Amino acid sequence: MKETGLGWSVIRLSTIAVYLFMFAPVAAVMLLSFNSSQFGSFPMEGLSLRWFVELWHNDAIIRAFQTSLVLGALTSVISTTIGVLASMAMVRYDFPGKRLVSTALVAPILVPEVVLAVALLLFLQFLSVPKSFPLLLAGHVIFTLPFVVLVVQARLVGIRREYEDAARSLGANPLQTFREVTLPLMLPAVLAGMLFSFTISFDDITGTLFWKPGGVETVPTQIFAMLRNSISPEINALGTVMVLITVALPLTGAALARRLAARMRGR
Structure with missing residues (x-):
C-alpha cells in the first residue's frame, strides 16, 4: 500500500511539474502584459493597460487581426x-473506394504540418500558381x-438510423x-468542429508562413515578424x-454543446 501511495505521489508531482x-x-x-514599464522584468514596477492601448492603435496588428478573423x-x-457532408457519406452510405476516401480525409492530420505546407507549396509552384x-x-x-x-463522425455514429427511417416513413x-x-441531433458536434477549425486556423503559423502572399499577415505571423526585429511589450499584450481568444472559444463551444445536448435529451 505504501509503495502504491508513493507511486501515485510521484505521478502527481510529475504531472504538476510538466504543467508548470x-x-x-x-x-x-x-x-508582463500588464507591466507599466517598457522592460519586461520582475518585480514589476506597476500595473497598467498601456500596452493594450498601444496595441489597439497599431494599424499593422489591427490588419493582422482582421485577416485572421476573416480567414x-x-x-x-x-x-x-x-x-x-463527408461524414454523412462515410457513415450512412457504402460506395466503391470508401476506405480510400476516408483515409484521404484524415491523412493531413497524420502528416507533419511543415511537410504538408512545403508539399502544397511545391505542387502549386509546379502548376505555376x-x-x-x-x-x-x-x-x-x-x-x-x-x-x-473526426468530431462529426464520432457523433453521427451514435445517432440511430431509426430516427431518420421514421421521418422518411412519414413522408419526409x-x-x-x-x-x-x-x-439537430449532431449540431453539438458540428459547432465543436466549427470552433476547432476556427481556433486552429487562427493560431496557425507554420503553414501560413509558406502559403501567405506578400503583404498579408495574420496575428501569428505578425508576432513572428515583430520578434525578429525587437521584443516589444506590445507582443506580451498581443x-x-x-490566449484569451483561443481559451474562451473552446470553453464557449463546450458550454453550448452541453446545453444543446441537454435540450435534446429534454425533448
Missing part, C-alpha cells in the same frame, strides 16, 4: 460544410478538415430528414489577447 513547465511561460507573458471564419465555414489569399484559405481548409470529420424526403432530424 508548459504554462509558466504563458502566465509570465500574460503578467478563420471562412475556414471554419468551408471545413464544417465539407466535413458534415502564385501565392494568394485563396491558396492560404485552401491550405487552412486542408489542415482543419480532418478535425471536423432526404433533405427534409437531414434538416429536421439528423442535423499574446494575452491570443
Whole structure:
C-alpha cells in the first residue's frame, strides 16, 4: 500500500511539474502584459493597460487581426460544410473506394504540418500558381478538415438510423430528414468542429508562413515578424489577447454543446 501511495505521489508531482513547465511561460507573458514599464522584468514596477492601448492603435496588428478573423471564419465555414457532408457519406452510405476516401480525409492530420505546407507549396509552384489569399484559405481548409470529420463522425455514429427511417416513413424526403432530424441531433458536434477549425486556423503559423502572399499577415505571423526585429511589450499584450481568444472559444463551444445536448435529451 505504501509503495502504491508513493507511486501515485510521484505521478502527481510529475504531472504538476510538466504543467508548470508548459504554462509558466504563458502566465509570465500574460503578467508582463500588464507591466507599466517598457522592460519586461520582475518585480514589476506597476500595473497598467498601456500596452493594450498601444496595441489597439497599431494599424499593422489591427490588419493582422482582421485577416485572421476573416480567414478563420471562412475556414471554419468551408471545413464544417465539407466535413458534415463527408461524414454523412462515410457513415450512412457504402460506395466503391470508401476506405480510400476516408483515409484521404484524415491523412493531413497524420502528416507533419511543415511537410504538408512545403508539399502544397511545391505542387502549386509546379502548376505555376502564385501565392494568394485563396491558396492560404485552401491550405487552412486542408489542415482543419480532418478535425471536423473526426468530431462529426464520432457523433453521427451514435445517432440511430431509426430516427431518420421514421421521418422518411412519414413522408419526409432526404433533405427534409437531414434538416429536421439528423442535423439537430449532431449540431453539438458540428459547432465543436466549427470552433476547432476556427481556433486552429487562427493560431496557425507554420503553414501560413509558406502559403501567405506578400503583404498579408495574420496575428501569428505578425508576432513572428515583430520578434525578429525587437521584443516589444506590445507582443506580451498581443499574446494575452491570443490566449484569451483561443481559451474562451473552446470553453464557449463546450458550454453550448452541453446545453444543446441537454435540450435534446429534454425533448
